[in-house]
Amino acid sequence: MSDAPTDDYEARLRAWAGRELLERRPGPDPVNVPMIRHWVEAMADDNPIYLDDDAARANGRDGVVAPASMIQAWVMRGYAASVRADEDPAGPDELTALLAEGGYTSVVATDSELEFHRELVPGDHVSVEETVESISPEKQTALGAGRFVSTVKTYRDASGEIVATQKWRLLRFRPAGKPAPKALRPRPAINPDNAFWFDAAREHRLVIQRCADCKSLRHPPGPCCPQCGSFDWDTVEAQGEGHVHSYVVNHHPRHPAFEYPLVVALIELTEGTRLITNMTGVAPEDVEVGMPVVLDWIDPDPDLSLPAFRPAAAKER
Incomplete structure (x- = not known):
């Protein structure tokens, strides 16, 4: 596709506003203490309410709770499902393919805004669904020409109640061409005589x-x-x-x-x-x-x- 977006291409992108990007999908495992333990050790978070029932009760909980920042961890598919083609036979999603058509093949996360409705406890089984909020016109950035894709992820428990929402923004960009290194001047033929x-x-x-x-x-x-x-x-x-x-x-x-x-x-x-x-x-x-x-x-x-x-x-x- 040409670097200049056509009216048809712009219309196809705008049509994604409000559309579902990801159907509701449950996480592979329920909230559990071993994963909480790994998380808090990695983050050096020593808040006792995450691993100690007595400390959690002393702070008004019924027992240990999961760190709020773990919300995405409970719905991640795992390494194999993310990189192995046979785990995702349909290939890239339709929006990713449309952005790639415009040359926006690189991606970087720019914003994440979370709102929590309640704390998660061991045994909760979290699911996530995602809708497209907006796709910006093409912007010139230091990384290259790109579009900001804003989506909303909704996290629910097993009963369907919302436990958290996340406004998520990515920059899908067309990598800026790097100048080719200047060619070296041809080397002289040096020998013992010269x-x-x-x-x-x-x-x-x-x-x-x-x-x-x-x-x-x-x-x-x-x-x-x-x-x-x-x-x-x-x-x-x-x-x-x-x-x-x-x-x-x-x-x-x-x-x-x-x-x-x-x-x-x-x-x-x-x-x-x-x-x-x-x-x-x-x-x-x-x-x-x-x-x-x-x-x-x-x-x-x-x-x-x-x-x-x-x-x-x-x-x-």
Whole structure:
């Protein structure tokens, strides 16, 4: 179904006001002391009228009574009936199915207002029935677009007398879409010959490999000097200035880690070596061959730092 509710859908929801949602259904067990004992221990409720007949009589009762807050516990179907399909062959109720049709597939309880008519005592057998009071128009909530479904549960004893009522409100909502995590920039291929360069970049240092024998500079890094063949080398730190030797504006193919159009430039450093980087602080149409540039840094995530270059004029401003 479309996110925008249709008039027909709204009418079908409104038609539920006043309808029976749950036929009268007895709880699986009568009120009993063992269950009361488990409840008060779990709730750390030490009121003696729940387990001690003498204390209950001293407080005007005929004997022990059940905590009022246990009213729902006496009609719960139990774990198996709640989760096993063969216990509920009809599947979800009609209203739940109608709400799911509108995308309201998630649920959270928001309000519960109880009114007690008399206390329950061991031997009482409680039943519950439920009617729909109202279904709200669609509301925008922090959880997503949803509708508040208000119902009234009526609890009766074995003779049919009302022992408690409960106004119950749920928010049935359409889960708000979560933004997809930003894609990571593709990882560089790091090996023993170039690891030093990426290590320096993480410290925001742009270094150039230098032959230890003939002192010639080279980039990209490599194990052997192309000028003299020496395997000995060290590094120098670049001044961070140069100019655009060439560039392209990339539109396709697109990768989710980048914003397009993407300027990819071949930068010639004042030291004479060249490297391929992105341009920052400039529109693609303003990039020119020969444009003076200065060093900038891109930190796409905590594990990666890469040099980039921006127009030298931007530094002056």
